[in-house]
Amino acid sequence: VDKPETTAALLQRRQKLLGPAYRLFYEEPVHLVRGEGVWLFDPAGERYLDTYNNVASVGHCHPHVVDAIARQAARLNTHTRYLHKGVLDYAERLLATFPSEIGNIMFTCSGSEANDLALRVAETCTGGTGFIATANAYHGVTQTLAKLSPSLGLPIDPAAPIRLIPAPSGGKDADACFAAGVRTAIEEMRVHGIRPAALIVDTIFSSDGVFPDPPGFLQAAVAEIRAAGGLFIADEVQPGFGRTGDHMWGFQRHDLVPDLVTMGKPMGNGHPIAAMAAKPELLAEFGRRSRYFNTFGGNPVSVAAGMAVLDVIENEGILANAAAVGTYLQDSLQQLAARHPLITAVRGAGLFIGVELCRNGKPATQVTTCIVNALRKCRVLVGTAGPQGNILKIRPPLVFDRSHADFFMTALNQVLINLSLD
Numbered sequence: 001v002d003k004p005e006t007t008a009a010l011l012q013r014r015q016k017l018l019g020p021a022y023r024l025f026y027e028e029p030v031h032l033v034r035g036e037g038v039w040l041f042d043p044a045g046e047r048y049l050d051t052y053n054n055v056a057s058v059g060h061c062h063p064h065v066v067d068a069i070a071r072q073a074a075r076l077n078t079h080t081r082y083l084h085k086g087v088l089d090y091a092e093r094l095l096a097t098f099p100s101e102i103g104n105i106m107f108t109c110s111g112s113e114a115n116d117l118a119l120r121v122a123e124t125c126t127g128g129t130g131f132i133a134t135a136n137a138y139h140g141v142t143q144t145l146a147k148l149s150p151s152l153g154l155p156i157d158p159a160a161p162i163r164l165i166p167a168p169s170g171g172k173d174a175d176a177c178f179a180a181g182v183r184t185a186i187e188e189m190r191v192h193g194i195r196p197a198a199l200i201v202d203t204i205f206s207s208d209g210v211f212p213d214p215p216g217f218l219q220a221a222v223a224e225i226r227a228a229g230g231l232f233i234a235d236e237v238q239p240g241f242g243r244t245g246d247h248m249w250g251f252q253r254h255d256l257v258p259d260l261v262t263m264g265k266p267m268g269n270g271h272p273i274a275a276m277a278a279k280p281e282l283l284a285e286f287g288r289r290s291r292y293f294n295t296f297g298g299n300p301v302s303v304a305a306g307m308a309v310l311d312v313i314e315n316e317g318i319l320a321n322a323a324a325v326g327t328y329l330q331d332s333l334q335q336l337a338a339r340h341p342l343i344t345a346v347r348g349a350g351l352f353i354g355v356e357l358c359r360n361g362k363p364a365t366q367v368t369t370c371i372v373n374a375l376r377k378c379r380v381l382v383g384t385a386g387p388q389g390n391i392l393k394i395r396p397p398l399v400f401d402r403s404h405a406d407f408f409m410t411a412l413n414q415v416l417i418n419l420s421l422d
């Protein structure tokens with residue numbers, strides 16, 4: 001057996017080989033070699049509680065998913081230019097989780113590709129070029145999506161037909177505030193001769209700081225974009241596949257039907273599969289003008305992974321677990337907030353929870369970073385969100401149970417007690 005390389009040696013090789021654009025988590029990076037359920041293991045066999053990774057949504061290395069991938073890989077892997085039953089069975093089963101207005105699905109390999117395709121469809125069907133996104137959104141890595149992803153911190157291109165609007169307020173007039181942002185963006189576009197194509201939002205507003213409430217607040221904003229001739233794209237890469245506990249899709253919390261829906265991350269539990277679902281009348285227009293082929297998108301192995309994930313979601317009661325454990329964890333965090341004034345808000349739906357940290361009325365950015373690093377030392381993995389990075393982002397695999405929530409709470413409580421705030 002090879003001796004594991006030291007952290008320092010891996011860091012050096014990584015820097016040399018992958019270059020400087022990649023970023024690692026934590027002051028003391030974590031080297032992982034194995035995963036199982038909600039646990040990740042380092043080369044010494046130490047285990048870390050994963051409260052961060054939403055991709056391995058039904059649990060790291062879930063045997064049913066691993067088996068489905070292995071079996072199909074051993075049998076056949078081609079692409080969507082041949083007839084194959086697997087992609088149709090999966091499409092049928094996945095579409096059945098959507099409102100009946102959404103009737104077609106196109107497969108990609110990443111959430112970015114799905115969003116990029118949605119932008120193309122929106123441009124084609126509306127004749128517009130203008131897109132609206134939130135102030136700290138993240139929607140992907142392509143040239144266009146990077147411009148719709150202000151959380152990347154790139155300079156804003158004033159010539160781009162893009163308008164960024166404030167994230168939801170979370171208050172009781174969240175619907176009116178958010179809709180007003182969309183209206184202003186549309187008016188500004190008009191002034192500049194830009195025709196609106198779509199409003200795109202992550203329906204749980206992850207990178208903006210996690211804003212699930214109040215349910216239904218998105219409706220007014222969607223009405224605004226539609227009145228201006230644009231479409232509504234629901235980016236479900238984060239909340240999709242049951243994370244919010246109450247529904248399979250984040251937009252269902254808002255009781256609306258999007259024109260286009262994009263999804264990815266948890267779809268294959270780590271296998272790269274993503275998709276864009278659509279109202280058929282939109283794809284009729286798109287398909288008339290354009291053909292579509294994605295070499296790896298919708299291949300038999302990927303759809304086997306996707307199908308196995310749906311099996312686990314159903315068989316293991318994943319939504320009910322996300323709802324129950326999510327509520328339990330949110331309640332525990334509220335209790336902790338009562339003892340620690342640093343915690344100024346706990347927001348969430350199911351197992352997507354944001355814990356906002358402020359001091360003297362200001363975002364406690366550095367303190368949040370300290371907490372994340374201290375939790376890592378306790379072998380609990382968590383991340384941050386929000387434009388100021390002062391929101392703990394808690395988003396574990398959905399097989400997280402109460403004992404894991406208790407483990408997390410004990411660690412967080414201890415870290416907060418040990419925190420020396422001057």
Ligand SMILES: Cc1ncc(COP(=O)(O)O)c(C=O)c1O
Binds near residue numbers: 115
């Ligand atoms: C909301 C949202 N949309 C799209 C993407 C892009 O997905 P991918 O990294 O699979 O391209 C991400 C990735 O973090 C995301 O969080």
